[in-house]
Amino acid sequence: MKVFNILILAAFFASCNSQEKDTEKTSSQKTEQEKSSAINCYEFVGEADTVTLKVTHAGDSISGYLVYDFKEKDKNTGTILGIMNGNILVADYTFMSEGIQSTRQVAFRLEGNTFIEGYGESFSQNDKVYFKNIDSLKFDSFFKLIEIDCQ
Secondary structure (H helix, E strand, C coil): CHHHHHHHHHHHHHHHHHHHHHHHHHHHHHHHHHHHCCEEEEEEECCCCEEEEEEEEECCEEEEEEEEECCCCCCEEEEEEEEEECCEEEEEEEEEECCEEEEEEEEEEEECCEEEEEECCEEEECCEEEECCHHHCEEEEEEEEEEECCC
16 A cells, blocks of 8 residues: 555656646747747937837848838838848838838848948839848948837
């Protein structure tokens, strides 16, 4: 009878230990998923202009929303889909302006908690605007998109 009780206790402790390990694994997996799919928001606010960027990180892949709202210009609202290579984000920006859908490449350099937009020569092909040379882009610190709380 004592052997039977000892076996039951051993099985009980083994199952408790197993549940703790499963909980640790689940916790660890959730943490990794949260890290790999972080959401961040950035914004530039000038006197009458705003640029808002909301990005979701999934590894090196980036997706999100980008809005340009400049005074006396049509508001551009759209989505981005791209890749983060080091501290440079290059993405396709598909947006609506004046009722017409367009796609163009955008680039941003990440410096700390700030994205700075890149500009350079471009060309149009198959209804999309591309940068001629990503390596020669200039990053204008005038439009600094500073990280903000997402709403």
